[in-house]
Amino acid sequence: MVEIIAMRTSRTLDELYERLITRYDEPAPQQRKTDEDVWRHYKKDLEKRSVLKYLKPKVIATQNDEFEFRHAWKNGSWHCLEPVSFDLSRSDGIRDKAHKILGQLTSIKDAREAFKVYLLVGKPRAESMIEIYEKALRNLEKVGSELQIVTEEDASAFVDKLATEIEVHEQIDLV
Numbered sequence: 510m511v512e513i514i515a516m517r518t519s520r521t522l523d524e525l526y527e528r529l530i531t532r533y534d535e536p537a538p539q540q541r542k543t544d545e546d547v548w549r550h551y552k553k554d555l556e557k558r559s560v561l562k563y564l565k566p567k568v569i570a571t572q573n574d575e576f577e578f579r580h581a582w583k584n585g586s587w588h589c590l591e592p593v594s595f596d597l598s599r600s601d602g603i604r605d606k607a608h609k610i611l612g613q614l615t616s617i618k619d620a621r622e623a624f625k626v627y628l629l630v631g632k633p634r635a636e637s638m639i640e641i642y643e644k645a646l647r648n649l650e651k652v653g654s655e656l657q658i659v660t661e662e663d664a665s666a667f668v669d670k671l672a673t674e675i676e677v678h679e680q681i682d683l684v
Contacts, residue, residue: 542596547631558672574616584678586623594631600641607645
């Protein structure tokens with residue numbers, strides 16, 4: 510009889526522990542892709558095409574605000590490359606990051622210098638975040654022609670086009 514009571518008590522304690530403690534444990538943190546990880550992805554193709562040497566930091570400023578792009582190239586207007594990872598664990602994090610970018614780009618829209626931003630995006634790894642990621646990209650498209658969204662799948666084609674533009678521009682400058 511004592512054994513039966515001990516088994517029930519043990520099982521009851523296990524169930525209570527599971528119900529009251531374990532279910533609130535945070536899952537082990539997953540390694541998320543950072544903005545820097547996204548840049549490294551694009552950087553590989555930029556290095557292959559010998560384009561990196563033409564990119565330099567550029568601050569786009571207005572009377573009330575400014576934003577520094579770490580990778581920019583000038584050909585009449587500034588072409589600013591901005592890596593952004595949307596590999597986040599929560600949908601509100603993706604939405605907030607998109608809103609922040611939208612606000613930053615809107616705040617410098619009236620800059621005296623002409624510029625175009627190429628948002629080099631990394632998508633979320635979690636399939637459950639893809640829908641909100643796609644909505645965030647559609648929201649960012651509201652910036653207009655000053656923004657081009659480049660996905661990781663399009664990285665090689667984008668770099669090829671950019672490299673060709675730089676090569677043509679550099680040949681013209683040499684003449």
